[in-house]
Amino acid sequence: MIKHIFTLIWNKKQKNFLLFLEIFFSFMILFAVFAFIISNLRVYYSPLGFDTKNVWAANLRISSSSDSTEVAEMKTLLLRELNAMPEVESVSFSANAYPFSGNTWSTGNDKNGFDFQTCIFFNDEHYSKTAGLNIIEGRWFKEADNTAKYTPVLITKKFREQCFAGKPVLDSLFILDDDEAFGEFVKIIGVVDHYKYHGEFAEEQLGTFVFAPSTSMDTNVAHIRMKANIQPDAEEKLNKLIASTTKRADFSIRKLEQRRIQKSQSTWTPMIALMSISGFLIINVALGLFGVLWYNISKRRSEIGLRRTLGATSSDISFQFITEIIMVTLIGIFVGLFFAAQFPIMKLFDIENINYYYAMLSSAGVILILVLICAFYPSRQAAMINPAMVLHED
Amino acid sequence: MLKNYFTLAIKVLGRRKFFTFISLFGISFTLMILMLITAFFQTELGGDAPLGKKDQLVYLDYIETFKQYQDTIPKVDSTMMDGVMQYDTTGFKYEDSGRSISRGPGSIKFWTTHMEDVPFVKFRTIYTDYQSFDIFINSNKLTFSSTFTDGNFFDIYNFKFLAGKPFGNQQLENQAQVVVLSQEACKKYFGINEGTFDEAIGKEITLDRKNYTVIGVIDRVNNSFGFLKSDVFIPYTNAAPEVLNRERFNGSFSATFLAENASKTNNVKEELVKRSKVIPLPNPEQHDQLEYFPATYTERYAWTMLRMDEPEKSYKYALGALIFLLTLFFMLPTLNLINLNISRIMERSSEIGVRKAFGAHSGNILFQFVFENIVLTFIGGVIGFILAYLLLNTINGSNFLNGTILSFNYKVFIYSFLICLGFGILSGFLPAWKMSRVHIVNAIKNNQL
Numbered sequence: 001m002i003k004h005i006f007t008l009i010w011n012k013k014q015k016n017f018l019l020f021l022e023i024f025f026s027f028m029i030l031f032a033v034f035a036f037i038i039s040n041l042r043v044y045y046s047p048l049g050f051d052t053k054n055v056w057a058a059n060l061r062i063s064s065s066s067d068s069t070e071v072a073e074m075k076t077l078l079l080r081e082l083n084a085m086p087e088v089e090s091v092s093f094s095a096n097a098y099p100f101s102g103n104t105w106s107t108g109n110d111k112n113g114f115d116f117q118t119c120i121f122f123n124d125e126h127y128s129k130t131a132g133l134n135i136i137e138g139r140w141f142k143e144a145d146n147t148a149k150y151t152p153v154l155i156t157k158k159f160r161e162q163c164f165a166g167k168p169v170l171d172s173l174f175i176l177d178d179d180e181a182f183g184e185f186v187k188i189i190g191v192v193d194h195y196k197y198h199g200e201f202a203e204e205q206l207g208t209f210v211f212a213p214s215t216s217m218d219t220n221v222a223h224i225r226m227k228a229n230i231q232p233d234a235e236e237k238l239n240k241l242i243a244s245t246t247k248r249a250d251f252s253i254r255k256l257e258q259r260r261i262q263k264s265q266s267t268w269t270p271m272i273a274l275m276s277i278s279g280f281l282i283i284n285v286a287l288g289l290f291g292v293l294w295y296n297i298s299k300r301r302s303e304i305g306l307r308r309t310l311g312a313t314s315s316d317i318s319f320q321f322i323t324e325i326i327m328v329t330l331i332g333i334f335v336g337l338f339f340a341a342q343f344p345i346m347k348l349f350d351i352e353n354i355n356y357y358y359a360m361l362s363s364a365g366v367i368l369i370l371v372l373i374c375a376f377y378p379s380r381q382a383a384m385i386n387p388a389m390v391l392h393e394d
Numbered sequence: 395m396l397k398n399y400f401t402l403a404i405k406v407l408g409r410r411k412f413f414t415f416i417s418l419f420g421i422s423f424t425l426m427i428l429m430l431i432t433a434f435f436q437t438e439l440g441g442d443a444p445l446g447k448k449d450q451l452v453y454l455d456y457i458e459t460f461k462q463y464q465d466t467i468p469k470v471d472s473t474m475m476d477g478v479m480q481y482d483t484t485g486f487k488y489e490d491s492g493r494s495i496s497r498g499p500g501s502i503k504f505w506t507t508h509m510e511d512v513p514f515v516k517f518r519t520i521y522t523d524y525q526s527f528d529i530f531i532n533s534n535k536l537t538f539s540s541t542f543t544d545g546n547f548f549d550i551y552n553f554k555f556l557a558g559k560p561f562g563n564q565q566l567e568n569q570a571q572v573v574v575l576s577q578e579a580c581k582k583y584f585g586i587n588e589g590t591f592d593e594a595i596g597k598e599i600t601l602d603r604k605n606y607t608v609i610g611v612i613d614r615v616n617n618s619f620g621f622l623k624s625d626v627f628i629p630y631t632n633a634a635p636e637v638l639n640r641e642r643f644n645g646s647f648s649a650t651f652l653a654e655n656a657s658k659t660n661n662v663k664e665e666l667v668k669r670s671k672v673i674p675l676p677n678p679e680q681h682d683q684l685e686y687f688p689a690t691y692t693e694r695y696a697w698t699m700l701r702m703d704e705p706e707k708s709y710k711y712a713l714g715a716l717i718f719l720l721t722l723f724f725m726l727p728t729l730n731l732i733n734l735n736i737s738r739i740m741e742r743s744s745e746i747g748v749r750k751a752f753g754a755h756s757g758n759i760l761f762q763f764v765f766e767n768i769v770l771t772f773i774g775g776v777i778g779f780i781l782a783y784l785l786l787n788t789i790n791g792s793n794f795l796n797g798t799i800l801s802f803n804y805k806v807f808i809y810s811f812l813i814c815l816g817f818g819i820l821s822g823f824l825p826a827w828k829m830s831r832v833h834i835v836n837a838i839k840n841n842q843l
Contacts, residue, residue, distance in 0.1 A: 015736070015737075018729060018732060018733045018736065019733065021729055022726065022729045022730060022733060025722065025725050025726050025729065026726060028722065029722055029723070029726065063634070063636040066636075232533075233533055235528075235535060236530045236533055236535070239528055239530060240530075243603075248602065248603070248634075249527065249601075249602045249603050250525065250527045250540075250601075250602040251527055251528075252526040252527045252528050252537055253528060262796075265796065266796065269794060269795065269796070277427060277723070280423050280427075281723070281726055281727070283419075284419065284420045284423060284424075284726070284727055284730060285726060285730055287416045287419060287420070288416060288420065288730035288731070288733055288734050290416075291412070291413055291416045291734055291737070292733050292734060292737050295413075295737040295738065296737060299740070
């Protein structure tokens, strides 16, 4: 039976070749689009790890050439003034690599017996409360950490799982930076659940939180958690207060909620564009396929009439047509799979292999379903042909 | 004769409405997308103001100072001496083990002491990337972005001035407190309406606790370039003292060089790279080498998208990827149309048989069918053009592209026309060619007239 169908396909090889090509290209396009979308969505649905609602951030742009005592005094004053505002819930200072800033500070080495590359975030003792971090082991920094022998750090769960899997990490020492920028060793005092600080669509990297007191020169960015239901003039009040304390006005208060949405939009835009383009392409292909199949089947009326006269049932007829087109589709998909498999094998792009497998499955599925739908109606038509009529026509 | 073909084509289209719908749907949609892509590239790379001299530009966005660390690996050889094994170091191998890098825009000192008088360069401008800050007017928050720059900026970038004029280098030296405002900033700050921007000239605006006089208002910039889309342009001598007096090389300024003419951009790039080898670094114990990658306008565009290590490489990759994707995208509707046409054209074999019997050449038949397909494509093209126009307005209205405003102009129209023609010929040729070779006898015999 199958052999017979292959003979039929082979006899019309020119026409079927074009169909095959169309299926093949549809598969490749769908595969590429699905791989992109699936890998993005999988990252999107992993937890962000911190709150953005009612959290504002202002980069104070403290110049590195300023006097450190002056800066410390100014920041202590600012902290006190801000906390005194009735609308403010908590205030914290961090360095330039903060959520949605686009800045990265990273380091890595292989001196601990494992190779790693981690992002570094400098934060003070109030950050965990202000940002709403979820600490799953140990504790966040406290003021007394300032005088600790080893610089205290918290690592993210991903870091813990990748480099310290199965071992207790609390109070253990490791070399964070080759140049001993934080002393020879740093001490892990806790583990943070997630910290996807580059945005919802950015794959979480290994992260290390390093303690920096709020009076430090390096922590430029004020994070302010506002109370819910504040008056709209709170922002102006806050702006005036920061401007009068820092004696400069060239800063902008960023609302992290807004920044999160903006940042995600820059990924949603190409995704939506790609999805709608490929969606229309698929509708286009489906319509074309439907037209071609319908037309071809109506060209083969006499063949169908003959088969019916020789005793084939109407379901035999529709089965034959559906199998024929499914065979051509499968050949197209298999050739497509061969090319698609090169992506995970050669590691052409920096995305996890599992995304490619999902993309292969879903694009093959979509194409098969589409072809089945397009073939169903024409083959039903074919099956309903009355042999007497057709044979009479010819 | 073309008129006959045209009438025939329209008649054939009316014959099988469902197939005509399928073909037109595919054609108009494909052409709509291609037109939108054209409009996008026209906006971003087409050289609309202020990028009228884009072919002469060479960019230096950031500079890199670094120190290369090397691991020394001694090569040890063993020899037997007096029955005892002896080890001797016979040589050293050096391996790059890591770099300490500082990468970012340059300081004013770097640009003014080391980057003046580059050969083949007509003008050079330096500017900060935009920085945003909040201003409150009657309790309304305005977020302004500002760029500090010099007088050459407005010679290199031909902004369209709606009112007033730019500042020049004289005003820069005098530390004049003047600004050029964008149209939107002017509307928001002064509440001035379209067409009356002259009123803003000479008014005062307070930015970062300093008062500035407005001397020019510029038209909206449609492309996606951050520093060109700033709300306020200020002479850089008004920047904070720590910015002006910075001794180190890294600072906050990027540079654009205007080559003498478009063919000299490569010479400018070479000269710049040559310079990086001889410029002495201010703190050699920390960083002892200087590196940067000058890029032309299109290279820089590809570079900011792909962020590969070199602009030329990014450009090649981006171009390759674009051609690949467009071919793939173009291929599918074309194949679809060819498939459909090949099936449908058989319907008309009797017509072809008769025409051939009366003396038509294969060439005539080929031409007729390709022409018919072009007619079909152009009908689809018109629909596509209308759809593209509607979609473009929706995209612009919804700020889908984050501030980039797509626009249609005559160039987009010409490109669209060429795209239609190409698409029509490509998808019509194979079926028509196949049909034109059909033998008269077979053509007439197969079908009842």
